[in-house]
Amino acid sequence: xxxxxxxxxxxLAFCLVPTFLMFAxxxxxxxxxxxxxxxxxxxxxxxxxxxxxxxxxRKLFSDEIIPATIWHDYFLVIxxxxxxxxxxxxxxxxxxxxxxxxxxxxxxxFFFPNIMSVVVIGILWMxxxxxxxxxxxxxxxxxxxxxxxxxxxxxxxxxxPSLVLPSVxxxxxxxxxxxxxxxxxxxxxxxxxxxxxxxxxxxxxWKITLPLVWPQIKISILYIIITTLNGSFIIVQxxxxxxxxxxxxxxGSYLYEEAFVKYNFGYGATIGxxxxxxxxxxxxxxxxxxxxxxxxx
Amino acid sequence: xxxxxxxTFAALLLLVLMIVAGCAPGSGGEENSSEKDSSGSGDSxxxxxxxxxxxxxxIQYFVGGYGDSWxxxxxxxxxxxxxxxxxxxxxxxxxxxxxxxxxxxxxxxxVVYIDGAGSSETxxxxxxxxxxxxxxxxxxxxxxxxxxxxxxxxxxxxxxxxVYSLPLVFDTWGTWYDSAWFEExxxxxxxxxxxxxxxxxxxxxxxxxxxxxTTGQHPYYFLRGMMYPAFGxxxxxxxxxxxxxxxxxxxxxxxxxxxxxxxEEMQKEGYIDPDFGALNHTQSQMNFLNHDNAFIxxxxxxxxxxxxxxxxxxxxxxxxxxxxxxxxxYAIVPDLRPLAIAEKAENxxxxxxxxxxxxxxxxxxxxxEHTGALMNLQGVDLTESDDVxxxxxxxxxxxxxxxxxxxxxxxxxxxxxxxxxxxxxxxSLMLGNITAEEFVEEAEQASKEYRKSLE
Numbered sequence: 012x013x014x015x016x017x018x019x020x021x022x023l024a025f026c027l028v029p030t031f032l033m034f035a036x037x038x039x040x041x042x043x044x045x046x047x048x049x050x051x052x053x054x055x056x057x058x059x060x061x062x063x064x065x066x067x068x069r070k071l072f073s074d075e076i077i078p079a080t081i082w083h084d085y086f087l088v089i090x091x092x093x094x095x096x097x098x099x100x101x102x103x104x105x106x107x108x109x110x111x112x113x114x115x116x117x118x119x120x121f122f123f124p125n126i127m128s129v130v131v132i133g134i135l136w137m138x139x140x141x142x143x144x145x146x147x148x149x150x151x152x153x154x155x156x157x158x159x160x161x162x163x164x165x166x167x168x169x170x171x172p173s174l175v176l177p178s179v180x181x182x183x184x185x186x187x188x189x190x191x192x193x194x195x196x197x198x199x200x201x202x203x204x205x206x207x208x209x210x211x212x213x214x215x216x217w218k219i220t221l222p223l224v225w226p227q228i229k230i231s232i233l234y235i236i237i238t239t240l241n242g243s244f245i246i247v248q249x250x251x252x253x254x255x256x257x258x259x260x261x262x263g264s265y266l267y268e269e270a271f272v273k274y275n276f277g278y279g280a281t282i283g284x285x286x287x288x289x290x291x292x293x294x295x296x297x298x299x300x301x302x303x304x305x306x307x308x
Numbered sequence: 309x310x311x312x313x314x315x316t317f318a319a320l321l322l323l324v325l326m327i328v329a330g331c332a333p334g335s336g337g338e339e340n341s342s343e344k345d346s347s348g349s350g351d352s353x354x355x356x357x358x359x360x361x362x363x364x365x366x367i368q369y370f371v372g373g374y375g376d377s378w379x380x381x382x383x384x385x386x387x388x389x390x391x392x393x394x395x396x397x398x399x400x401x402x403x404x405x406x407x408x409x410x411x412x413x414x415x416x417x418x419v420v421y422i423d424g425a426g427s428s429e430t431x432x433x434x435x436x437x438x439x440x441x442x443x444x445x446x447x448x449x450x451x452x453x454x455x456x457x458x459x460x461x462x463x464x465x466x467x468x469x470x471v472y473s474l475p476l477v478f479d480t481w482g483t484w485y486d487s488a489w490f491e492e493x494x495x496x497x498x499x500x501x502x503x504x505x506x507x508x509x510x511x512x513x514x515x516x517x518x519x520x521x522t523t524g525q526h527p528y529y530f531l532r533g534m535m536y537p538a539f540g541x542x543x544x545x546x547x548x549x550x551x552x553x554x555x556x557x558x559x560x561x562x563x564x565x566x567x568x569x570x571x572e573e574m575q576k577e578g579y580i581d582p583d584f585g586a587l588n589h590t591q592s593q594m595n596f597l598n599h600d601n602a603f604i605x606x607x608x609x610x611x612x613x614x615x616x617x618x619x620x621x622x623x624x625x626x627x628x629x630x631x632x633x634x635x636x637x638y639a640i641v642p643d644l645r646p647l648a649i650a651e652k653a654e655n656x657x658x659x660x661x662x663x664x665x666x667x668x669x670x671x672x673x674x675x676x677e678h679t680g681a682l683m684n685l686q687g688v689d690l691t692e693s694d695d696v697x698x699x700x701x702x703x704x705x706x707x708x709x710x711x712x713x714x715x716x717x718x719x720x721x722x723x724x725x726x727x728x729x730x731x732x733x734x735x736s737l738m739l740g741n742i743t744a745e746e747f748v749e750e751a752e753q754a755s756k757e758y759r760k761s762l763e
Contacts, residue, residue, distance in 0.1 A: 056428075057435030058414050141591070142583035143600060165524050165585025167741055252525050255585040255735040273724040274431050 042287075048280035055276025067281035076257055076265060077282075081289065083171055084261045087178060088239045088293075092232055094179035095186055099231070102183065103190035104216060118191075122184035129181065129242070133249030136177040140164050140250075164251050167258045174246055174259060178239075181246075186231045193224035229301045233294060240290045262286045362392035365658040366417035368407050369399050370424035373609025374477070378671075378678035379421075386665050393658050402426075411437060416650040418659035422473065423645040429465065429473055430720050432648070438472040439649040444660060445471055450685075451668050459667075461684050461707070462642045465720045473646035474663065477675075478684040479607045480628070480642045480707075481533035487625030489599065497627050499638075501570060504630040508579040511602045518578060521601035523592040524585035527731035530738065531722075532643060533605030538567040538631035540716030541639035548641065552722045554755030559730075560748050567631065568737070568744040575740050585739055597622055605629055607643060608681040611697060624699045628706070628713055638706075638713045643721075644684060676700055682707075725761055729754035 014022075049067055053060035071077060102121055106114045124132060139146045140163040148160040163173040201219050210218065221228075244263025247253060253260035253268060260268070262282060270279025369379055376399055387395055398407055398417055404426030410416055416437065422429045432438050445464070448456040457463075461478050464471045485497060495511065498504035508519040522530045539547045542563040550558035558564065574580050581601055584592065593614055596604040604610075611624050628638035647666065649659045672683035677695035682688075682704060690696045690704050706713050733750040736742045742750070 054431055054435055056408055056411055056431060057437055058412060059435050137588075140586065142586055143595070162583035162586040165583055165587065165739075167585075167736065167739065170585075254527070254732070255524055255739065256732040256741075268728065271426065273728055274428060275725070 045280045045283045048277055049284050051277040051280075052275075053277045054274040055270055055279070056274060060277070063277070067278045070278060071281050071285060076260065077262075077285075079257060080260045080262045080265045083259060084240055084243060084263075086171060087175065087243050087261065088236055090172075090175045091178050091182060091239055092235050094175065095182045095235060096228065096231065098179065099183050099186040099190055100228075102187045103194055104220060106187075107191055107194045108212075108220075118188070121187050124181045125184040127181070129245045130249050132177055132181050133246050137164065137250055140173060165255055167255050170251055170255060170259045174243075174250060177250075178243070178246060182235065186235075189227050189231055190224055193227035194220060197223045232301065233297060236293055236297060237290060240286060240293065262289075360392065361390050361658050361661045363394070363655045363658060364396060365393050365419070365655050365662060366396045366398065367419045367421075367662065368403055368417040369397070369421035370403055370427065371399050371401055372424050373607075373613035374679035374681055375612060378675050381674065381678070382666055382671060386662055389665065390658070390661065393661075411650075414652050416652055418653040418655050419647065419649055419662050421476065421645065421647050423477070428721070428724065429646060429648070430723060433467050433472045437651055439651045439653065439656065440470050440472060441474060441649065442471045445474065448664050448667065451670065456667050459686050461682075461686050462644055462715070462717055464646070465644070467720070473648035474667070475644035475684040476647040476666070477645035478642055478682040479609070479645060480640050480703075481529070481536070481605055481607050482626050482640070482703075483533070483603050483605050483629045484596065484610055485603055485625045485627070486596075486599070486622045488621055488623035489602070490625065495602075497625060498630040500630055500632055500634045500636065502634055505573070505577070505579070508574070508603070509577065512577075512579060515599075515602075517600060517602070518581040519602040520574065520579050521581040521584055521587070521592050521595050521604050523587050523589050524735055524738075525588045527735045527738075528727050529589075529605060531727065531731055531734060532641070533607075534571075534629045534631055535567060536641040536718065537629045537639040537716070538570070539564065540641050540714070541632035541636060542566060545716055545718075548716055549719045552718050552720070552726075554726045554758040556755070556759070557752075559751035559755055565744065565748060568747055570631065571737060572744040575738055580738050582739070585735055608679075608700070608703075611699070612680045624697070626699045626703050636714075637711060639716055640707065640713050641716050641718055642684075676704075723758065726754060726758040729757075 048060075050062060050064060051060040052063045052066070102117070105111065106117055111117070138144070140148075142148060142160075142162040142165070145163075147163060151157065151159050161169060164170050197219065201223075202215055205215050205219060241263070243261045244267065247259050247261050247264040248267060251259040253264045263286065266279045266282040266286070269275045269282060367383065369376070371379075379397075379399065383395055383397065387393065396417075400406065401424065404424055407417065408426070420438075422432065429438075441464075445457050446455070450456060450459055456474075460475060462475055464474055487497070489495075490497060493511075493514065495507055496503075498507045511517065511519040522533070536548060539551055543550075543561070547558070547561070547563055549555075550561075551564065581587075581595070587595065592604060593606065593610060594617060595601050597614060597618055608626075611618075628640045630638065632639050647663055649656060649663065653659050667685070669685060669688050672685045672688040673690065673693055673696075675681070675683040676688070676690055677693055680697050680700055682700065686708075688704075690701050707715065730751050733742065733747050733754070737744070737747040
């Protein structure tokens with residue numbers, strides 16, 4: 012039976028309109044609303060709001076803490092990309108190529124942190140870093156490296172690097188699975204042919220595996236960037252609240268502090284706009300740099 | 309057909325934009341007017357009128373270290389006294405966040421107890437959310453006939469001379485120690501700063517621990533618990549006011565510098581736990597109870613909050629923070645948790661009846677029994693009750709003895725806009741990463757920015 016044009020459009024509308032309405036309500040509305048608030052001085056806890064034009068934006072550019080928060084965010088982005096991608100690729104290759112018997116078990120173990128809430132992960136790692144009872148300091152003492160022990164989350168120089176470990180730990184599983192999916196799609200015949208030509212494992216990895224899972228790697232990196240810029244807030248808020256002395260504030264946690272602790276909701280919204288703009292720019296730049304042609308053999 | 313699809317899309321987009329514009333706050337000038345009449349309208353509703361108190365009464369109260377058993381008792385008694393009122397309680401540890409949307413949409417509860425994270429009395433007054441209680445207060449009497457306004461230990465905060473909240477809980481930060489441990493080791497609770505340093509030195513030598521701990525995640529504990537009393541002792545209410553309001557030159561004054569130097573000395577001697585920066589509220593209190601440290605500056609909530617974790621042999625000892633010079637009385641800067649009525653209360657009569665009902669000496673005693681803290685009323689005799697903990701009876705006596713303890717009052721809590729940057733610099737100072745001079749400079753800079761934000 013041939014569909015009439017009317018039916019076709021009705022069907023399209025049936026599919027699109029509810030989705031669009033949801034999208035408008037839960038994405039566009041908050042987005043524009045945030046933009047709107049950024050022009051107001053508003054405490055966020057009353058109905059009094061005073062229009063102040065670009066005052067919040069001027070404040071944003073003269074705020075000394077803002078550059079630090081941006082750097083902290085990108086520090087986490089860079090270290091997370093390096094840490095997660097290296098380890099996830101390593102585990103994915105190991106579990107698919109090396110014919111380990113316990114592969115399914117490891118797959119579950121590595122994926123486990125992904126089903127835990129970030130809040131739980133943060134609290135767990137707070138105990139691991141605990142200055143007197145924590146695993147890290149006890150471990151160092153056990154190894155006779157007592158002088159290396161410190162209050163990891165309470166040290167202005169070490170607090171931010173200390174946040175990398177839990178973030179990487181929490182992220183590996185998902186990307187490992189994605190890469191494993193990519194690797195298992197590569198036809199075995201490539202590896203067999205390479206072996207006959209005398210390529211060793213390392214060469215096989217660089218010449219076959221990596222180019223063929225590039226799309227997955229690309230998506231993983233973009234995904235890490237977006238989730239870090241938008242979500243690093245949670246781990247910071249749980250583990251250090253931005254301290255000590257702003258040493259771990261990321262843009263999101265600083266937004267929270269301004270909007271909900273210092274009652275500068277309008278300024279918080281301005282920081283939100285900044286996060287949006289920076290995320291967009293970063294993703295565009297990364298897409299440009301990673302625009303490698305799809306490889307097919 | 310294609311065109312009509314386009315029209316539908318355009319109409320949808322328009323609809324969305326309309327929603328966005330309509331929901332935004334302040335789409336008009338009307339909200340500014342509500343600020344203006346906030347001072348006047350409180351007077352318009354007659355106070356003390358014994359007319360019919362009925363209808364729904366909504367009460368919002370934060371539940372933290374003090375628990376909620378006292379509130380339950382008071383509310384049940386009030387219900388019995390006024391059976392026509394139906395009471396709706398909004399309570400819990402996150403109640404300030406949960407009720408925020410109600411306050412924003414100008415549909416607040418009638419009575420609010422302002423305490424805990426996410427609440428700010430100063431902010432609420434600035435936003436015109438609280439009713440002016442000045443004339444209402446004049447009419448309230450305690451059960452023995454004394455006017456309430458003459459019975460407070462600490463008077464209500466005044467904003468341009470007007471009262472918007474009545475201080476209910478008299479909390480004060482002080483320094484806690486384990487008196488049983490001190491007795492066993494033969495240490496004395498310090499009576500002034502030199503004494504404090506000496507005791508900490510002894511403890512450090514004998515126990516090989518850093519004697520002093522506080523939470524680095526909430527550095528304002530140290531600010532409120534140690535520095536305010538020190539400012540009070542050195543420069544009285546005036547210095548306290550100037551530092552809290554970030555007046556020019558206040559933080560770089562000689563008196564403040566002396567205090568900061570003292571803190572620097574504590575850090576250099578290794579008396580401040582170098583791990584404090586990583587500790588949150590509970591961890592720091594746990595460390596204290598586990599004898600990892602010997603002194604901690606917190607409020608009266610400590611015994612009640614840590615009741616389940618307290619090792620059996622620990623006995624709470626409380627002194628006002630010993631930051632004053634030799635030969636001077638201890639200084640205390642109370643921290644008050646007030647009760648207030650919403651400007652937009654739907655049932656102001658019942659709200660007033662409730663507030664009046666709460667302020668009695670009987671409930672003050674029961675408050676101490678339930679919470680181990682003090683209600684802000686003078687002359688409450690706690691010695692006759694068996695349920696009041698010993699440290700509180702001593703503290704209560706101390707507070708009422710001006711030879712031992714001098715009470716200083718801050719005008720209002722410090723604004724978070726000033727407290728946050730100062731607290732941040734304080735962490736650096738206490739970690740030994742900046743000097744006293746650098747701290748003072750940073751605090752002066754923060755004050756400058758704070759003053760600018762008020763313009």
